[in-house]
Amino acid sequence: MLVWPLYLLFFFSGMAGLICEVAWTRMFGGVFGNTTHAVSAVLSSFMAGLALGSFWAGRFIDRRADELRIYGLLEVGIGLSVLAVPLAIRWLEGVYAWLYPQLALSLWALQLARTLCSFAVLLVPTFLMGATLPVLSKFAAGRNRRVEVGVGLLYGLNTLGAGAGCFLSGFVLIEHLGVQGSTSLAAGLNLALGALFLLAARWVPAGEALPPENSRVPVPTELLLAAGLAGFTALGYEVLWSRLLVFKLRTTVYAFAIMLTTFLVGLGMGSALLAALARRWREQDYHKIFGWLQLGIGLCGLVSVLLFGRLESWFSAFSGDWSARVAQQLLLAATIMLVPALLMGAAFPALSRAGAQGRQPGRTVGLLYAANTLGAVCGPLLVGFVLVQALGTQQSLVVVALLNLSIAAIVLRGRGPRLPLLLSCLAALVLIAATPGDLLLRFYNAGERELDSRVELVYAAEDVGGITTVHRLPNGERTIATGSTDVAGTSLTLRSTQKLQAHIPMLLHPGAKQVLQIGFGSGETAHLLTGYPIDHLEVAEISRSMLETAARFFPDLNHGVAAHPRFRAWVMDGANYLRLTGSRYDAILNDSIWPFYAGNSGLYTREYFQDGRERLRPGGLMTSWLPLDMPVEDFKIILKTFHVVFPYFSVWFAPTHYNKHALLVGSAEPLRLEAAAYLERFARHAQADLAEVGLGDPVLLLDCFATDQQELAGELEGVAVHTADRPLLEFSPSRATPGKGQVGVYEFLSRHRKSALALLEPAAEPQLRQAIETTHRATGHVLRGLILREQRQAGSEREFALARQLRPDHPGARAIEEYEEQLYALDLKALDGRTYDELLGLAARLGKAGLHEKTAQVLEQATHRAPEEPRGYGELGLALLRLGRAAEAVPQFERARALDPDQADTYNNLGNALRQLGKQAEAASWYRQALERDPELAEAYYNLGMLHQEQGQAREAIGQLAEAVRLRPDYVKAHINLGILLDGEHRLEEAIVHFQRAVALAPDEAAYHNLVIGLTRAGRLEEAQQRLEEATARQLDLPAARQHLVLSLVVQARAHAAKGEWRQASQWQRQAVALTPAKLQPPLLEQLKTYEAKK
Known part of the structure; x- marks a missing residue:
């Protein structure tokens, strides 16, 4: 009978379980807070429930022959209880709110209350989840007679499913379904699995009940202890590695999903791999295999310290689009976790086979899984709450690794030659001796050094919640950070x-009088x-070490x-x-x-x-x-x-x-x-x-x-x-x-x-009002200048100058002026020792300041520093383009394309360079290739549209520019040029809409010029005047638009004069005079006198 599909369904059980775990952790965070203590209480309760369920199932399942029916009922029970958990958590909110004031002054009493509350809520679903592996292991052993194959396969599939559930939760489910929706999905999955297994129980032949309990050989205590210690070290490593990986991956939901997914996938692959190998083996000493696996895990734990010491140089700042950055983060996590996780995954089925010799499989797996899970409960608690605070993260890794080596030495004692074991232990001692005790202090500086390699780590404090650090920058500035995040x-x-x-x-x-500060x-x-x-001032701060380090x-x-006597701090979320x-x-x-x-x-x-x-x-x-x-x-x-x-x-x-x-x-x-x-x-x-x-x-x-x-x-x-x-x-x-x-x-x-005048009541005195209005206008110019500067568009210097005219002491305008003076004075010979990423950052700052020659020189240094990195060549090509050196830019873009053939921007930029060289057909080809790689690259549509415009193909150009503004509604240049093209095709009202959008996005001379002329040509003269007044208030000079409007007003006046409508003619002529510079007003004034005389 084919039963493999039933094994595969266990994958989805693991997936549902991890979705629930992730969602429940979030739900309980809303009740207990997001502290390490609170999360530990929830996870400990979760793992304890699994252990109890496994122990219970192991005690009775060998006497049953209807494993599939029992498994189906377990899944149905899980699904129903999962649906009930959110209701129970809402009830718990009231209970905890009542308990908190009674226990707030005792951390450990509060922790006990959290643990008991979460255990009570999660007991039923986690108990039933824990029972599933022993039940299916009994079913698999009855068909296969090879415990290591059945358990390895089931444990592997279930854990791989857990990895998939973790990844989906972090990247898809919670974002799109929400926390409640995710748990409902998981419950539905459990109920569906239950129904399938209950159906399968009808057509899959029943297994056999094994001899009664009193005939069983007890599982040796040393194996149960080994299983517990293996679980302890596995979760201990996960805690320690996660504390360190956040310095590179940051503390985002994606980072935690990546770390846990990598760990779980490693476990699942290791278990499945051992099952696959065991099918080919005849007789093996699985005690010995388990021992060597523990030895390998211990050595990997020690090597991981050295790997963290090298990660900064191996993985610089992540680059590329979102999927590329995720791939890089997965690779980084795998570099640390994957190999040891593979060994950990293989260890459990090996131990199960060692424990099942002459014993009943369901009971053996149940007991070993319970012991392993209890060890996993203790691992994060003892490592996070005791070892880290006493020894720090690096030495805690060494202690956990030595524990693995000790397990290996005990298990392998008397099993085979001693020399390999002695050599392995000697290698471990050499690793420990050769590793500086403060090696990881440099890694705590990794995030800051991505921005500037000269940043120094001043101090690092480790506590339960994470690592608090103090950094000093080359200019003397200091920052305090938690994990990878600067906070002050x-x-x-x-x-x-x-x-x-x-x-x-x-x-x-x-x-x-009463103030609360969070953080x-x-x-x-x-x-x-x-x-x-x-x-009174109360402060709620989640980290005690933050308070101590800041002080x-x-x-x-x-x-x-x-x-301070009026200050009180609460250390909590x-x-x-x-x-x-x-x-x-x-x-x-x-x-x-x-x-x-x-x-x-x-x-x-x-x-x-x-x-x-x-x-x-x-x-x-x-x-x-x-x-x-x-x-x-x-x-x-x-x-x-x-x-x-x-x-x-x-x-x-x-x-x-x-x-x-x-x-x-x-x-x-x-x-x-x-x-x-x-x-x-x-x-x-x-x-x-x-x-x-x-x-x-x-x-x-x-x-x-x-x-x-x-x-x-x-x-x-x-x-x-x-x-x-x-x-x-x-x-x-x-x-x-x-x-x-x-x-x-x-x-x-x-x-x-x-x-800010809107805030003042009663209205401000005239002098204060004028100062507020003037400063408001000056700040508007500063903001516009900053925007133009960041977008590398012309006009930022003019905006800052206008701000200084209105308010010479404006701090924003002065700061930019001083900053750019520093860039002008920068000695490019003093850049030795700067990293590739630092050079790219400096080049970006120089480019925004318009110093394109210096930008190109810095980027040339960057490409020599990292000749295999495409971004430097692409940025150098752009700098050369801005200098008008398109022929030199082309080979730089070609190098970038050769190193990264999927980067659409490179093709677009190459098209721009060829267009500058007059090679329009080639440019169009590169724009199209850019769009093949990124169909939503608005810049490529814009450039292709402008190319069509240059070739006199207005309709094609309109289509491309319309697509550009659809993809990027804030694309100012595209709105302006699309409006010009539409006007040329006698679609003036449509053109005006795009000019209005351009003014709303970027109220500069180009946008106002086209809008005023468009409104004037449409006969909407009053609107045109209003817009011209707006531009004048912004100190924008629009001589051509002004002249066009004046002529239209004069024409309007003459039209009314021809009809004898002298009053209207006077009004229009008067408006024309008001818009005309004084030296050009005399002829218009003469005409106005004529109209006035005939009124």
Whole structure:
């Protein structure tokens, strides 16, 4: 009878199990928080349930002959209980909310409560899950008589399914179905499996019941102990490797999915591989095989320390599109995990075969799996809570590896020659002795060194939650980071953020007395808050080492605020604290980090903001740190989520430089600011401090107000909301193009800027009003200049100059000027020792400053530094194109294409170079090849359209440009040129729509010129005048458009005069005079007098 399909179905059981585990961890995170303690409680309960189920099934299954029927019932039970878990967790929220105040002061009492609560909720489904392997192992052994083959195959398929479930959860299911939808899918899968196995039980012949229990030979204690220790080391390695891999992979949901998937796939492949080999073997000593596998695992554990020491040089910053970056991350994780995971996967079926000699298979597998799972429960707890804190990650890896070697030595004792074992142990000792004790300290600096290889690691502190580090940059700036994420520091961007997070809410709410800050960082914000007349400041910080490290290394910023009498810190997840606290606050400050980091997106959910609003006192406000370096779509998701809770909100950010950070302010009532009180409070509490970041003028701080809910109402219609069930922001990295999101958000904010005058009530005095309006206009020019600069378009220098004309001391214009002076003075001979990635970054900065000759020189150095990397050649080709050296650019693009033949941008750029050389037919061919590789490359459609325009093929050009703006609605050049082409085809109204879009996206001279002329030609003269006035207010010079409009007004006046309509003629002529420069007005004035005389 063919039973292989039944074995394959066990793959889907593993898939469903991991989907549930991932989803449940998230659900419990909403109850207990996203701390390591809370996650450990949930995972320990999950594993304990598996162990109990396996032990129970192993005790009875050998006496049964209806394994398939029992298995089907187990799957049905799993499916039904999985559906019940979300309901149980909702019940648990109330229970835990009641328990928390009673146990809050005792960490271990709280941990015990979490573990017991999660164990009670998860017991039924995990117990039934744990029973499945012994039941099917009995079925397989009854058909195969080879335990190692059946168990190896089943364990391998189930674990591979778990890997697939993990990958799908991280990359697909939760993003598209949500957490609840994912568990429902898993439950449906379990129920379907149950039905299939119950049907199969009818047509697959029953097995045989084995002898009664009292005839069984007991499984040796040493094998049970070995199984437990093997589980302990396997999960111990996973914890330790994951702590380290985040320094390269970051702490995104994708990174954790990649790490766990790699580990599970390795386990599954190892188990299946041993099953395949065992089918070819006749008689083997599986004790011996298990021992050698443990020896290999131990050696791999020691080698992994050395591998981490080399990862920084092997894997530089990830590049390419999203799928390419994922592939690179999978390769990195596999470099560390795959080989040892293969050996771990093979170990369990080998141990099962060793334990099953002369014993009943179901009971043996059940006991060994239970022991292995209990070891897996203890591994993360002891390694994470004890070893890491006592020894650090590197030495913990050594200890776990020595444990594997000890297992091997015990199991192999007396089995075969001693020499190989002695040589292996000697090799291990050599590895330990040769590895510097602080080798991994360099790896803790890997993320920072991707940006600048000269960054120094000052300090690293290890605790349960992760690794907190302090770094010093070459210019003396310092940052404090957790894992791979900077959270605070002394740079202009970070200090501006730290200061504004304190001053803005306290100046907007003069009566604030009770303040809660989520996240401590460097402690500067907390210190500044205590400078205001508040009664209490509470800080919820997830990492104790963050508090301790900041106090030790950033006393110049926090001034020992932790010892301030009005300060109190709670070491726990901030979202969890906000949900559970009974206190009420005047201001709640969400001092968070990027929302796409795993766990951190919980500080941007609708539920979190709702908890914040419910904890506010009347008139209170909540603020949230807001990143600007993200896709516009995700930026709008944050705004919409915040707005769903707070009917009134505003966005603030300091335009003192190309700032990456902003601040959201939300309240239940409209924000109002009394000018005199604001000025007095600013002078007393903020002026001296904010002068350090260029905001010492109260008008400049007011100008940080960018926009509000009224201005953004239309943009937020239909935007999705980020929730705990649908954490959309965690999946932002798959949509983001590195380094491209920030300029898009700047354009978005620039289109919707609003003057801070809207906040003042009563209205400001004339002098203050004028200062605010002037600064607002100057900042508009700074933002436009920054946008043009980032897009490498002409006109940024003019925008900065206009800003300085309006406000000579504008900090943003001055900062850019000083920065570009540094670039002009840069000595390219001083770049020795810079890495390839650093040279590319420097070239990008030089290119944005318009220093294309220097850019090309730096990129030439980069291509010599890494001749096998395509990106350097492509960037060098672009720099040469900008210098007008197209003939030199062509071979650079050709080299880039040879190294990476799938990169569509290279083909597009090659087409541009050939077009500059007048080779239009060849250029068109390369554009088409670019589109073959990326059918959504808007730039290639644009270039192909412009090529058709040059060849006089207007209709073809219109089709290509229309496709370009469809794919990229913010493509300004495409809108303008499409409008020009449509106008030429007598489709003027359509053309005007595109000119209007161009003005909305980029209100510069080209956009306004075409719009004013288009409106004039369409006879919409009043609209044309309005648009010309807008351009004039922006200090844009449009002489041709102005002249065209004046002539049209004069013609209109003459037309009315011909009809004897002198009043109308006078009105049109007067408008023409008003738009005409004074020296050209006399003839128009003469005509106006004539019209006036005849009225």
